[in-house]
Amino acid sequence: MQHDLSTLLVTGFEPFGGDTVNPSELVAAALHGSVVEARGRQARVVAQRLPCAFGDARARLAAAVDEWRPVAVLALGLAAGRAGLTPERVAVNLADARIADNAGGQPADQPVVSQGPAAYFTTLPVKAMVAAMRAAGAPAELSLSAGSFVCNELFYGLMHHLATAGPAACRGGFMHLPLLPAQAAGPAGLRPSVALDLQVAAAAAALQAVLAHEHDIAAAGGSIA
């Protein structure tokens, strides 16, 4: 891999919770090596697969950030039940797991970083990302909570790393993805899903928005409750 272009680091998770696939690692892998262009800027996507394990995932991401020194990081994960692609606004300093992670870890009511701030806001232009994904024909919406499992821990760990130790000027954030149709075809009852091709196209559009918008667009949004 060349270092001539700037880098967009995109991560995905291995399957967890009894699933055999995770759309986040498939989307990240599909984008690996592609060149994103927007407003005269170019960056090459480097994808990294992460273990679904508290502590381990965020340590590996911090190491990848320090290795690649990307202009931005977009971490991806699955949120079964979401009806579209959902960039997250807030990472909270809380690990509270309803199920065990892939290493058997199941923290209850623990801080991600003791003495860390209660929360971090994303530094990605999430409203511009939502608009770009919708323009690409994909269902997308802002989300206010990444939960309290490994994805939130990764998101919080990423933002803490960028705020305290990582490369200056690197922006970071997290986006949850919906199930794939094949996952929703199981016996667990009807759940929303989005085809892999559309998830990949939407994530590519979101990355373009990241390059195009150093600051988020002014647009009405947010949620009433």
Ligand code: PCA
């Ligand atoms: N989703 C989980 C962890 C890994 C993933 O893809 C979560 O939302 O926390």
